[in-house]
Amino acid sequence: MNTFYFIVNPKAGNGKGRAVWKRAEQKLNTLHIPYRAFFTEYPGHAIELSRTAAGLADGEQAVVVAVGGDGTAHEVLNGLGAFATSGFGFIPAGSGNDFSRGFGIPADPMDALGLLLGIQERNPSSTDCGSLNLNGKNHLFINSAGAGFDALVSKKANESRLKGLFNRLSLGKLVYVYILLKELASYNRTPLQVTIDGNVHSFKDAWFATVSNQPYYGGGMIISPCARPDDGELDITVVHRLSKAKLLLVFMSVFWGKHTSFEEVHMFKGKEIKIQTTSPIHIHADGEYIGMANTGEIMAVPGAAKLAHGTPGKET
Numbered sequence: 001m002n003t004f005y006f007i008v009n010p011k012a013g014n015g016k017g018r019a020v021w022k023r024a025e026q027k028l029n030t031l032h033i034p035y036r037a038f039f040t041e042y043p044g045h046a047i048e049l050s051r052t053a054a055g056l057a058d059g060e061q062a063v064v065v066a067v068g069g070d071g072t073a074h075e076v077l078n079g080l081g082a083f084a085t086s087g088f089g090f091i092p093a094g095s096g097n098d099f100s101r102g103f104g105i106p107a108d109p110m111d112a113l114g115l116l117l118g119i120q121e122r123n124p125s126s127t128d129c130g131s132l133n134l135n136g137k138n139h140l141f142i143n144s145a146g147a148g149f150d151a152l153v154s155k156k157a158n159e160s161r162l163k164g165l166f167n168r169l170s171l172g173k174l175v176y177v178y179i180l181l182k183e184l185a186s187y188n189r190t191p192l193q194v195t196i197d198g199n200v201h202s203f204k205d206a207w208f209a210t211v212s213n214q215p216y217y218g219g220g221m222i223i224s225p226c227a228r229p230d231d232g233e234l235d236i237t238v239v240h241r242l243s244k245a246k247l248l249l250v251f252m253s254v255f256w257g258k259h260t261s262f263e264e265v266h267m268f269k270g271k272e273i274k275i276q277t278t279s280p281i282h283i284h285a286d287g288e289y290i291g292m293a294n295t296g297e298i299m300a301v302p303g304a305a306k307l308a309h310g311t312p313g314k315e316t
């Protein structure tokens with residue numbers, strides 16, 4: 001039987017993390033399932049806690065479960081590291097929850113826990129991740145990484161006090177829309193070069209470049225409709241040249257994945273991606289702000305994580 005280690009972000013989803021954990025704890029106790037729980041106390045803490053959990057599990061089949069949003073999943077993934085022996089589980093309790101959406105994990109937290117417990121005797125399935133190297137530091141991502149306007153929107157949304165207010169009104173996803181509209185007026189497009197498996201693509205005035213492992217980002221937008229987390233490749237979306245008014249039109253169409261038919265939207269697939277700009281631009285990984293840089297190097301890492309929910313890849 002697997003041993004479960006839960007890494008709970010009580011602040012995720014404006015307190016939903018704590019509430020979800022209370023229900024999960026009750027269910028685990030009722031079913032007499034052995035587990036240990038750790039609570040994050042600050043940003044980045046889930047990286048340390050998941051390493052601690054994986055260390056404690058030495059020799060046993062462990063499942064380290066992130067309870068929170070995409071940021072918590074991102075931190076646990078990075079704590080476990082590429083090719084970790086521990087399984088990686090997720091109970092959604094955030095505002096965006098693109099990870100559960102893209103990986104077939106139930107949106108209802110108790111259903112996600114039920115699925116995790118129900119398949120505990122099975123081997124976890126493997127899934128691809130991306131690895132972003134920025135200024136010499138590697139960041140694994142499971143959903144997407146991006147450079148430019150979308151990274152700025154992630155940063156501002158995470159910093160915004162309005163995120164809490166929108167969450168309280170169960171409108172958490174709309175914070176990205178609000179920030180996008182607000183930042184659009186002052187954002188300047190930049191020249192951007194993307195090199196994909198040795199092929200160079202230059203854009204004179206790019207809004208952003210996003211590299212996706214699965215279709216969803218920003219709380220349900222289908223940015224990369226053809227991305228598959230088990231195909232060994234990453235999908236690249238570059239949006240350039242659009243006027244601000246047309247960007248809004250394209251933005252609305254992303255919710256249906258229809259933006260790909262606009263000539264200013266370019267889609268590529270590849271394994272090794274280099275994004276270069278003349279002046280530093282904002283970078284995110286899984287919606288977590290990483291910093292500013294002129295160059296970001298990204299690689300597909302096939303089978304990097306072992307998904308304890310058993311979806312979507314091959315058995316390990």
Ligand SMILES: Nc1ncnc2c1ncn2[C@@H]1O[C@H](COP(=O)(O)OP(=O)(O)OP(=O)(O)O)[C@@H](O)[C@H]1O
Nearest residue numbers: 013040041043044068069070071072094095096097
């Ligand atoms: N105890 C804590 N206090 C404050 N921030 C925390 C704490 N623990 C973790 N964090 C930070 O909270 C941030 C948000 O977490 P997370 O992304 O999981 O939730 P969310 O933003 O509500 O969901 P989503 O990313 O799905 O929209 C992360 O950047 C994480 O580092």
